Amino acid sequence: MADRKPIESWLTDMDGVLIHEGVPIPGADAFLKKLRDSGRPFLVLTNNSIYTARDLHARLRRMGLDVPVDNIWTSALATAQFLDDQRPGGSAYVIGEAGLTTALHDIGYILTDHEPDFVILGETRTYSFEALTKAVRLINDGARFIATNPDNVGPSTEGDLPATGSVAALITAATGKKPYFVGKPNPLMMRAGLNAIGAHSETSAMIGDRMDTDVLAGLEAGMRTFLVLSGVTQPVDVDRYPFRPSEVVDSIADLVDLV
Template sequence: MSKARNIECWLTDMDGVLVHEEQALPGAAELIQRWVDTSKRFLVLTNNSLFTPRDLSARLKRSGLRIPQDNIWTSAMATGAFLKTQPGDKTAYVIGEAGLTFALHDAGFVLTDDDPDFVVLGETRTFSFEAITKAIRLISNGSRFIVTNPDTTGPSKDGLLPAAGAVAAMITAATNRQPYVVGKPNPMMFRSAMRRIEAHSETTAMIGDRMDTDIVAGMEAGLHTVLVLTGLTTEADVATYPFRPNQILNGVHELVDQI
């Protein structure tokens, strides 16, 4: 409990931690308000690269959570921040939606299919044979292959959907080129988020609902890790992993009084 009060900056996953099926989870609104009231620096993280921060802020508001767009950090934004540091021309062929194209434009990139330095794959609901073929040919000709997140499936009201990781596997099979994946569980995403809010690992915590992404990446980034059991991971699942989070809570409602 004293550890949580000493945390200066917070990173938190979105789905399974703050919201579930577009409904705010118990304690989520109160936790966000507590951070605001105590002037804590925080970011809401998501591997979803479909939406811009403004879009996500509006979607969260409909769920009952008022989170400013400046407090949202997506895998698309982390990808833009990473690519901005890479040498070479700032040119990319992109398969993705507005969240990714916005982030790359913000990072100073020109989007083109004419000999780009990078092929960048993110989430999209409009995958096409032509776009994937173009990506395969560009990568085979030397463009560097970047993927926003490794998730192979995503949720929907009708069941699972193929996600960026599944399409990346198909491109890898055709090109024999492995992509560099920026999003969780790559701790690169957490480090870029911490730079965004000028946080230090010694006084930053990560809240997540998955051991294999949120907790392992938080641990590797040197953060205080908090697992909540309102998402995909059960307490029994924790025993199957060789590492442990610093805290296990039934939900974020239990964290409110600890801050």
């Protein structure tokens, strides 16, 4: 749109935009370098709550991509901030990995299975029947149900894996209680990320490979949106949605000159 203000800050998804199956997507290193050199505020986002920002920094660096820890924003961090705003110093029963438990410890939350304020569901490769049963019982006893993200499946080298959204649906079926999802496409995650870097939606852009999470979240947060075709979305998929991204490009390499 001709009346849009220049892009001063960038938010970008990670999987499908910067990396694919553990390999950097061509142009990702150049895009990130230009962002760092320009001094423009930016964040790399992921709905995956397994890893801490420090873990992701190290993983990306091994792939040749340099993203400072402070420029990584996960659904676990967004969930922790949401809970700190809603009920500071609360307690939670958590199903998840270090990315989520560390974020909650850092805001002073107590992790417990004794009358917790919240049941928080995140990503893990080891969902157990015992843990899910405990979550169901705690929710039935009055704990509020929070989930880090609504993604139904996650990628692996062997194929798709059940993810937080699928497991949340199981708990909902058993309790009749739906969770509050903090991660994309909830614009809360985007707005919290923008606040973290001192950015404004009207001068920010979101890059993603999914219409139903990345583009929708950016759109609802009031940002300019770029859909890349290097991930899960194909050109034929775009017109199936009742909304559109600002622009569709082949990959992150096509956006380097916009920084």
